[in-house]
């Protein structure tokens with residue numbers, strides 16, 4: 001009834017309006033609908049791009065960012081909504097369009113918003129998070145009874161709070177790490193939460209850390225009590241085991257918001273502390289960790305020093321005596337043993353033993369000094385003062401901080417602790433020192449291979465014996481330490497990663513011998529008073545990265561000894577005073593800084609070795625600047641969001657350059673640069689010509705030797721000259737580009753590892769054997785083809801007598817999407833080479849019919865194939881994804897069976913014409929050994945498949961999942 005009423009109403013309305021307006025309206029409606037359709041097309045092509053790229057990236061052990069996942073879901077959701085609208089539009093009477101008009105316009109806006117959000121310049125993936133990873137500690141020496149005792153309390157009902165006590169270095173943390181890892185393997189607790197408590201205790205940090213380790217987040221900026229309530233509620237939802245490592249002072253659980261463990265909730269808290277009083281004040285049952293027995297100490301010592309010393313009987317007396325001096329402290333045993341590893345000279349052992357005794361005699365039993373002096377012994381044995389300084393410098397990072405290895409080495413270089421040389425040599429030296437410290441157990445492995453850590457007791461020692469350091473790193477400071485704390489004898493100051501928001505206007509610390517100042521990661525810091533550096537004339541290394549400073553204070557200009565100025569990610573930075581006087585400056589890093597002109601005086605910095613000017617707003621680099629900087633080793637001025645271009649010839653004079661990353665003016669410029677052979681000096685480069693789509697770019701992280709060509713005219717005799725050592729090649733939107741074989745200079749390269757070709761309209765084949773050899777792709781590891789509407793085959797072998805069995809023999813990932821005329825992915829011949837292929841991803845190829853097919857007509861082969869089964873072997877294939885291939889009929893020819901024992905995952909979505917899944921046949925009665933899952937969509941496809949072997953379906957059924 002209501003509908004009829006509105007209908008009548010509309011008829012009346014429409015009759016009341018002049019016809020032309022009605023027609024107008026009708027036209028506008030049609031336009032809107034078209035608009036909506038085109039927006040949805042844009043959105044969906046963006047969505048496909050994102051999905052395609054994710055496919056390629058997720059195999060690098062990364063995880064999709066939440067924001068990207070959300071976006072994909074939104075894009076999917078709006079598609080469903082739009083389909084509904086479209087159906088209504090198709091069905092709508094002329095008159096009811098009036099109401100629909102508004103809806104259509106709303107949807108246009110909605111699609112627009114999602115489209116806008118669909119850019120991810122920071123990349124789509126992140127490394128997997130580090131919540132509750134096991135520590136994987138080495139074997140535990142001794143301490144079996146202690147561990148059993150703690151375990152008993154954790155599993156029993158009598159004790160809820162456990163205090164593990166003992167002096168520093170006795171192994172409390174190590175025991176708990178073992179227990180932590182074992183708890184993770186069980187399901188006794190919902191959450192096992194490990195938090196290293198900083199010293200001094202900071203309630204706010206503790207609250208956030210606990211939440212983080214529970215994989216939850218607390219709202220920022222609330223008052224402490226509200227946060228405590230929130231945390232308590234969070235903890236109330238799970239049965240938790242909370243391990244608080246290294247607690248130095250008492251606190252109230254209620255203040256932090258830690259739900260009190262009780263028999264009823266089954267939760268437990270374990271605290272480790274050097275202080276029994278602290279554990280008692282918290283109401284813990286005490287478990288004392290005693291030093292190792294003599295036997296255990298000897299065992300541990302031998303493990304670490306290497307049992308080959310047993311071959312030298314003269315040494316026995318010495319090492320036994322040395323173990324005795326370790327007082328059963330595992331940390332001391334380990335560190336001292338490591339420092340003696342490889343020493344076989346009796347004199348050296350005697351000398352070392354005397355040194356150790358001398359130190360130990362000076363300490364009182366049971367005091368903190370006990371461990372310090374023993375660790376110091378090992379530090380002294382490093383002997384090289386450079387290495388010692390590198391070690392001390394690690395203590396500038398926060399307690400329990402996982403330092404990236406590369407960052408640490410870079411820091412040592414920046415601080416001038418590594419002898420000057422080429423970058424390559426300095427980096428190698430740095431890593432050598434790092435390994436040495438690690439082998440000596442003065443540094444230890446972090447959670448991931450790329451990070452290292454300092455044991456808290458070792459760090460305490462470093463801070464104690466080191467020169468004058470002030471370290472307040474990551475302790476949630478909101479104010480800079482008072483001027484009186486900045487004493488005259490300070491040598492290094494680290495206030496990194498706090499919340500310091502401003503510095504008093506007249507503050508001007510008097511620290512004449514301060515060499516390193518780290519203020520990075522104080523993201524709220526927006527201003528530094530002009531005179532701040534006036535009395536820091538010795539400053540060499542200044543890190544202001546990741547702050548919000550808008551201008552650099554003038555007193556910086558006079559720091560004549562400054563060698564390193566780091567302003568990475570200072571996105572607010574607009575004003576930089578003239579830098580001409582910083583004659584000693586070797587490194588200037590302005591990656592992502594907000595400046596829009598090059599700092600004045602930069603051309604006077606003749607000692608500069610490292611320059612990063614990847615600044616999004618920078619559009620011009622005045623000529624002549626680069627040619628003055630003849631010591632440059634590292635020059636990076638290109639990133640995905642930069643527009644700055646430079647001329648290749650400007651760097652040709654830079655004889656020391658090793659790393660070069662830039663956008664060049666045009667193809668001609670690139671050709672000239674390559675012909676100059678300057679690239680031969682470089683150990684890595686990324687040279688870009690033309691626009692490169694940003695999804696391309698987020699894939700580039702550690703550039704090696706890379707060329708990217710966007711919207712260029714390539715093909716023909718010498719249209720592009722490529723360096724003969726190029727490893728990565730990106731070709732994007734090059735209209736006339738027909739095949740890699742047309743790039744003459746590419747034939748001479750031997751290092752090509754990765755190749756991506758996208759949006760090139762005319763390309764017909766990747767390699768054309770008719771016109772070139774295929775040797776240049778023999779080392780190719782990754783091939784990515786996207787949106788190539790004319791591509792018909794990967795390798796054209798038409799009329800070629802014999803193809804090389806090595807084609808693509810190193811290929812590991814093959815990804816192809818939106819190549820709308822391609823019918824067959826691989827010929828049987830080509831398959832012979834693909835023995836290293838791990839990933840095949842095929843998406844959105846409208847005419848794709850076969851994944852593997854016979855070259856030529858199938859009949860030629862079927863004659864003998866009817867009786868025998870052909871096998872197609874891809875021994876390393878791990879993942880096969882087939883998505884939206886409307887014409888796909890076969891994965892491999894009739895009666896063929898794919899033999900791929902490494903296959904983990906098979907995914908088939910929207911391939912309605914597929915008839916067979918050739919994984920099981922009479923030659924292969926069982927599923928691939930590594931198979932984990934088969935994903936099929938829609939479900940009906942699975943039911944409609946045909947099977948050569950009656951048993952095959954049953955064999956595969958257990959692996960099948962539907963979307």
Ligand SMILES: *[C@@H]1O[C@H](CO)[C@@H](O)[C@H](O)[C@H]1NC(C)=O
Pocket residue numbers: 087088091
């Ligand atoms: C379209 O109209 C027909 C007939 O008027 C009706 O049966 C059908 O359900 C309508 N479809 C939709 C999607 O509204």
Ligand SMILES: *[C@@H]1O[C@H](CO)[C@@H](O)[C@H](O)[C@H]1NC(C)=O
Pocket residue numbers: 131215
């Ligand atoms: C953390 O939480 C996110 C989202 O709530 C979830 O997707 C993820 O699997 C969780 N990670 C862990 C290690 O629990």
Ligand SMILES: *[C@@H]1O[C@H](CO)[C@@H](O)[C@H](O)[C@H]1NC(C)=O
Pocket residue numbers: 407408410411412414518520521543544545546566568
């Ligand atoms: C400077 O700070 C940045 C940002 O936190 C960090 O990545 C870099 O390693 C620091 N470098 C030095 C030498 O401290």
Ligand SMILES: *[C@@H]1O[C@H](CO)[C@@H](O)[C@H](O)[C@H]1NC(C)=O
Pocket residue numbers: 512537538539560561
């Ligand atoms: C700068 O460095 C030189 C050489 O290391 C040193 O002699 C000089 O005293 C330093 N200047 C200041 C002001 O510390």
